[in-house]
Each structure stands twice: as structure tokens, then as C-alpha cells.
Amino acid sequence: MQVNLNTIKKQMCDVGQRIWQRGYCAGNEGNHSVRLSPDRFLCTPSGISKGFLEPDDMVVVDSEGVGVFFSSKGRQPTSEIKVHLAIYDARPDVNAVIHSHPPHATAFAICDQPLPSGIHPEAELFLGDVPTAPYATPSTQAAADAVASVITPTTNTILMANHGSVTFSDTLLDAYYKLEILDAYCRLLLLARQAGQVRPLNESQLQELRDLKAKLGW
Ligand SMILES: [Zn+2]
16 A cells, blocks of 8 residues: 555544544544555554643554654553554455544443344445454454454444454544544434334335445445
8 A cells, every 4th residue: 555654644643633522532532554565564652641642642563563663752552552463464455444432332332232233224325234343352362363253244333242343444534534433323322212212124124225235346
């Protein structure tokens, strides 16, 4: 993938700003990364709010998660880089990963409630099936293995039990859009359950969405 490193670093800061402003991560939580080449990845550092990222904070790691280029600030790579690498390893088509703790989506992951499908057109089109990865301690290889265990060739969004979410795509912006769509969908579900009974889309409505998805090549 041909990339301009400075442009990607700035985009990582912009995405971090949005993640923080929308309350998807508190304190120093969350991390995101971009694939620069088959075995080089640009990632956010550990120990800094996603709302205060600067381009020079980013770190380049290899496919083992070892830092190979540190910024002038000497930041260390995110401690959850193993989850990102497991996704890149399983899916060569993925170029960007965002790990976050979006509150409405994480509520489902905390209550062991599978995310329902067949209810909302945008969630159906942009997220598809959203599996939940078993719980494992953050930053461990077990957490990476847990996420890897539920990835399929079409997965782009995963809930992490009692923890948060990962969204991934061919671009960082699209991975971010999936994060927004995920939390908005979960917020809608929680509101809808208070407002009344959730009415799923019927089979012909779902078929039309599947046809639309195929037509758009998604
Ligand atoms: Zn986390």
C-alpha cells in the first residue's frame, strides 16, 4: 500500500479526536493502527488520551509488535497491539484497526448479549454479523487469540466480552465509520427496547438489502 506517512499520522490524530469527543474511550483507553506494508504497522502509543494525540506520538512496529521506529517523543507502542496484529494476520485485506470502548456497544458485550441482526438497514449493510469474542485479559496474547477465533472473511466488527470493540477495514476512516455505526446501532436498540417491542425486518426486506449489498460490491 502506497502511503504518505505524515498524512496517515495526521489522520490517526483526527480519528483519535473523534473517538475521544464522542466518548468511545475515557482516559488513555483505546488504540488504533494502520498497515504501512506487509510487516510494518503504524500504531498509537500507550498512555496517552486519544484526544491529545500528535503526529509525533505514533510508533511503527513489526509483525511481532516490536517497535522499529520511535518518534522523537520516545513513545511506546500500545499494549494492545497483539489484537491488531492478529486481525492483520487473519485478513490481508485489512489496512486499519480501531480498538475502542464505545459505551452502548460495550454494554451488550458486558451483558453477554449477542448483537441482533436483521433489524436496521445501516447496521445490516455496513456491519453485517457482529460476533462476540470470549473475554481475555487486555494486552495478552489470549486477547488476540480470542478476537482471531471469531474472525471470518467478511467480519468487520467484533465485540470483546466485558471489554469493548474492534472495527477494521481497508481504510482508517471506514474503520472509524464502523465504530460510529456500531455504537449508534446499539444505542438505538437500547432505546427501542424501552420504547416498545423491536420489530425485525421481514425476509423480503432482508433479501432486498442483500441484493443492494451485492450490487454495491460490499
Ligand atoms: Zn481496551
